[in-house]
Amino acid sequence: SLVRHYSFLVVLxxxxxxxxxxxxxxxxxxxxxxxxxxxxxxxxxxxxxNRANHNLTIHWHxxxxxxxxxxxxxxxxxxCPIQPGQNYVYNFTLHGQRGTLFWHAHISWIRATVHGAIxxxxxxxxxxxxxxxxxxxxxxLGEWWKGDxxxxxxxxxxxxxxxxxxxxxxxxxxxxxVHGCATNGGFTLHVESGKTYLLRIINAxxxxxxxxxxxxxRFSIVEVDASYTKPFETETIFISPGQTTNALLTADKPVxxxxxxxxxxxxxxxxxxxxxxxxxxxxxxTPKNPTIVLTQVPAQNSTLLTDRFxxxxxxxxxxxxxxxxxxxxxxxxxxxxxxxxxxxETCVNGVRIVAAVNNVTFLMPEIALLQSHYYKIRGVFTxxxxxxxxxxxxxxxKPPANIQTTNGTKVYRLRYNSNVQLVIQxxxxxxxxxxxxxxxxxxxxxxxxxxxxxxxxxxxxxFNLVDPVERNTFGVPNGGWTAIRxxxxxPGVWFLHCHLEVHTTxxxxxxxxVENGEGPNESLPPPPRDLPRC
Ligand code: C2O
Numbered sequence: 001s002l003v004r005h006y007s008f009l010v011v012l013x014x015x016x017x018x019x020x021x022x023x024x025x026x027x028x029x030x031x032x033x034x035x036x037x038x039x040x041x042x043x044x045x046x047x048x049x050n051r052a053n054h055n056l057t058i059h060w061h062x063x064x065x066x067x068x069x070x071x072x073x074x075x076x077x078x079x080c081p082i083q084p085g086q087n088y089v090y091n092f093t094l095h096g097q098r099g100t101l102f103w104h105a106h107i108s109w110i111r112a113t114v115h116g117a118i119x120x121x122x123x124x125x126x127x128x129x130x131x132x133x134x135x136x137x138x139x140x141l142g143e144w145w146k147g148d149x150x151x152x153x154x155x156x157x158x159x160x161x162x163x164x165x166x167x168x169x170x171x172x173x174x175x176x177x178v179h180g181c182a183t184n185g186g187f188t189l190h191v192e193s194g195k196t197y198l199l200r201i202i203n204a205x206x207x208x209x210x211x212x213x214x215x216x217x218r219f220s221i222v223e224v225d226a227s228y229t230k231p232f233e234t235e236t237i238f239i240s241p242g243q244t245t246n247a248l249l250t251a252d253k254p255v256x257x258x259x260x261x262x263x264x265x266x267x268x269x270x271x272x273x274x275x276x277x278x279x280x281x282x283x284x285x286t287p288k289n290p291t292i293v294l295t296q297v298p299a300q301n302s303t304l305l306t307d308r309f310x311x312x313x314x315x316x317x318x319x320x321x322x323x324x325x326x327x328x329x330x331x332x333x334x335x336x337x338x339x340x341x342x343x344x345e346t347c348v349n350g351v352r353i354v355a356a357v358n359n360v361t362f363l364m365p366e367i368a369l370l371q372s373h374y375y376k377i378r379g380v381f382t383x384x385x386x387x388x389x390x391x392x393x394x395x396x397x398k399p400p401a402n403i404q405t406t407n408g409t410k411v412y413r414l415r416y417n418s419n420v421q422l423v424i425q426x427x428x429x430x431x432x433x434x435x436x437x438x439x440x441x442x443x444x445x446x447x448x449x450x451x452x453x454x455x456x457x458x459x460x461x462x463f464n465l466v467d468p469v470e471r472n473t474f475g476v477p478n479g480g481w482t483a484i485r486x487x488x489x490x491p492g493v494w495f496l497h498c499h500l501e502v503h504t505t506x507x508x509x510x511x512x513x514v515e516n517g518e519g520p521n522e523s524l525p526p527p528p529r530d531l532p533r534c
Contacts, residue, residue, distance in 0.1 A: 001041040001093075001123075006034075008048045010056055010114070018168055019181040020146050024113040025052050025105070031173050032140045032204065033103075033116030040098040040123045046090045048082060054150070055081030058090065059106035060118065061242060062225055062472040065441055068092040069370055069492030070527045072440055075107035077495045077511060078370040080534035088532055098122045099226030100200040100244040102140070109501055112149045115140070115204040120226060129316060130222045130231055131248060133198035137189060141212070141239070141262045141277070142170040143205045153505065160347030163502055169208060169277035171262055176278030187279040189214075189260065191251040198222075199247045203239040206501040209265040209436070211305065212237040214281050215258040215295035219247035221313070225471035227443060228316035236298060238265065238309040240436035242473035242499030255283040258293045267301045267478045268433040306434075306475075310449070313469035325445045325465050326419035326485045333412070333420065334454070336389045337435055337476065337498070337508055338427035340405045353431075354506050355498070356405040358386045361507030365409045367534050369493045369511055374527065385410035385510055395427045395453050396479040403430060410510065414488040416517035421447075425454050425481040435503065438473040439486070441494035441514075446474045448483035459483070473499055491516045491524045 008027045015024050015031060027033035038044050050056045059073035071092040072078040082088045098120045105114035117138045122128065143166035145152065156163040168175035176186035191197060199219070203210055213236050220231045223246035231248075239245050263276040276297055298305050315323035335357050342361070344352035354361045365372070365380045372380035385408075414420060422444075424437060447463040463483060476482045497509035516523035 001039065001043065003043045003045060004038045006036060006044070006046040008046055008058065009051060010048065011051045012053065017144055018146065018175060018178050022148060025054070025110055027114060027116065031113050032142065033114060035117040035119055035138060036103060037119050037121070038094055039121045040094055040096065043091070043093045047087060048090060049087040050082045050084055053084055054110070055083055055107055056110060057081050057106045058103055060090070060092065060101070060103050062101035062244070063092060063118070064095055064097060064443070064490065065092055066095045066490055067521070067524055069441065069524055070531060073106045074440065074495045076364045076366070076368050077493060078368060080368050080371070080532045081107055082532050086532060088530055089528065091528065094120055097226050099223045099228070100202065100246055101226050102202045102204060102244060104204060109149050109153050109206060111204070111501070112143065112145070112206055115142070117200060117202055119200060129228055129318060129321065131196055133248060134195040136198040136200060139199055139201045140172055141201070141203045141205055141210050142173065143208060144168050144170055144175065158346070160344050160349060160352035162353060165207070168275050169205065169210070169262055169264065171260065171277045171279040174279065175275065178275070189279065189281045190284065191281060192284045193251055193255060195251050197249045197251065199249055201237065201239060201245045201247060203241050203243050205241050207241065209238070209240045209434070210262045211265055211298045212239060212262050213295050214249065214260050215293045216253050217249060217258065217281070219249055222246050222248055224313060224469065225443070225473060227470040228321050229469060230314040230316055230467070232312045234309060234312065236305050236309065238306045240473060240475055240499065242436050242438045243471070251283060255285050256293060257282050257286050257290045259295050261295060261297055263297045264300055265302070265306060267303055268431065310475060315467045315470050317467040323445065323467050323470060325447065325468060326487055327465060328419060329421045329485070330418035331414060331420045333387045333422045334389065334425065335422060336395060336425045336427050339431035339506065340403045342404055354405050355503045355508035357508060357510045358388065359390050359405050360385065360410055360510065361405040361407050362509045363407050363409050369411065371527070373493055373513060374524065381409045381411050383411055383413050383513070385412040387412065395425050405507070411493065411513045412510065413513045413515065416488065416491060416515045416522060418488045419485065420488055421483065421485050423454050423481055423483045424476045426476050426479055432478050434478045435476045435508070436473050436499045437476055437496065438499045439494065439496045441490045441492060442486045443470045443472055444474065444484040444486040445470050446482060447485050449477065449480065451477060451480040454481040488512070488514045490514055491522065
C-alpha cells in the first residue's frame with residue numbers, strides 16, 4: 001500500500017451561476033472540489049490550509065477512521081475548527097475499504113460548496129466483482145443558492161423560521177439550462193457505443209433526496225457507500241444526501257443525445273420543490289443539433305420508487321466479501337427522531353423549530369467532544385443520552401401534549417467490541433418526512449425497515465441477518481422505522497445525525513462514545529500535534 005499526499009487550499013472564489021455571481025468557499029478554487037484517489041489500505045495525508053475568512057473542518061464521509069478519530073472532522077465533535085490562517089493535516093488509512101465516498105466541510109453549511117469525490121480503487125491486481133468497466137465517471141449532485149448560504153442560515157437561526165430552499169440543483173456543478181439565463185449548456189457525459197461505464201454517483205446536496213435517470217438507459221447497481229451489492233437493474237436511482245451509488249451503464253442504445261435528470265424526492269406535505277437538474281449523455285458520432293431523447297421525471301412524492309430501490313439493495317455477501325452481520329446483540333437501542341418546537345422570545349413566532357433524538361435537542365459544545373473525552377475535561381458533555389424515548393406514544397399519530405424537547409450535549413457510551421442494534425423511529429408528529437441518517441466511524445447493516453410504529457416483538461422476526469445492505473447513511477421512512485446493527489470496534493466519539501443539513505442544524509444529532517478495548521491496538525492513540533485548539 002502507498003501513502004498519498006494531497007494539499008487542500010481553502011479559498012474564496014467568485015463563481016457565476018444562474019444569472020448571478022457570488023463568492024463561495026472552495027478547495028483549490030474548484031467547485032465541486034478535487035477528487036481524492038487512493039487504493040484500498042493506502043494511507044491518505046491531506047494538508048488543509050484555511051485561507052478563507054471563516055472557520056473550517058473537513059470530514060471524509062464514510063471513511064471508517066479505525067482508531068484515527070482525530071482525522072474524522074466534524075466540528076466540535078472530533079476537533080475544534082481550523083481557524084483562518086491555520087492548517088491541519090488529516091492522516092488516515094483506508095482499512096479494508098474500496099468504492100466511492102466523498103469529502104465535505106463539516107461546520108455550519110459550508111459543505112454547500114466545499115465537497116468532492118473520494119475514489120478508492122481495489123488493491124493492485126484485485127478485480128472488481130462485476131464486469132470491468134471501460135471507463136469511470138464521477139457524478140456529483142448538489143444544490144446552489146443565489147444568495148450567501150451562511151447569511152441565510154444565520155438569519156434563520158435568529159428568526160426561528162426554516163432556512164430558504166436552494167434555487168437550483170446541480171449535476172457536477174451545473175444546473176443545466178435555466179429559463180431566462182444564458183448558460184454554457186451544462187454537463188455532458190460523453191460515451192462511445194458498446195462501451196461500459198462505471199458511474200460513481202454522489203449526493204452532496206444539503207437537503208435534497210434525488211431520483212437520478214438517464215433517458216432510454218438502465219443501470220446495474222453494484223455498490224453503495226463503498227460496499228459491494230448484489231447487482232440489480234433499475235431505470236431510476238434513488239440517492240439521499242450523504243449516500244454514494246456505483247452504477248454500471250452500457251452505451252448500447254442508438255447513437256444520439258439523451259437527457260439526464262436529477263429530480264427531487266420529497267414526501268413531506270410541502271409545496272413543490274425547486275427545479276430538476278439536467279445534463280446530457282452524448283454518444284460519440286452524434287450529429288449536430290440532434291433530437292434529444294427525453295425521460296419521464298418521477299413524481300416528487302413517489303415512495304413506490306424509493307421503496308423499490310431501497311428494498312432491492314443487498315450486500316454482495318460473497319466468499320471474498322462476506323457480510324459480517326452481528327448475530328447477537330449487547331446494546332438494544334430505540335431512538336425516536338422528529339421535529340419539535342421550543343419557546344424563543346426573540347423569534348418571529350415566539351417559537352423556534354428544533355429537531356431531536358429521543359426528545360433531546362443536541363447542543364454543540366465549545367470544546368470538541370473527542371478532546372474532552374481524551375483529556376478527561378469535565379463539564380463538556382454528559383453521558384445520560386437516553387437509550388429509549390422518554391415516554392411511549394403513538395409515534396405516527398397525533399402529537400402528544402408535550403412536543404417540546406430538552407436541550408443537552410449528551411452522549412451514549414458503548415462498550416468496545418459490543419454489538420449494537422439501533423431502531424430509529426420517525427415520529428411523523430409535526431413534520432413528517434423521511435430522514436437520511438449518517439453514522440460516523442462505522443458501516444452499519446440495515447437489517448429491517450417498516451412503516452408505522454415499530455413492534456419490538458413481531459418486527460425483529462423479519463430482520464435480514466444474512467445479506468442486508470451495508471452502508472454509512474440509511475433512510476428512515478416518513479412515519480416508519482429502520483433497524484441497523486453494527487459492531488462498536490472503533491474507540492472514540494462518533495457523530496450520528498440526519499444528513500439533511502437543516503435537521504442537523506435544528507438538533508437532530510447525537511454522539512456515541514466507544515470505550516477503548518484492553519488489548520494492543522484497541523485504544524485511540526494520542527492526537528496529532530497540530531490538532532486545532534478551541
Ligand atoms: Cu457527511 Cu457528519 O457527515
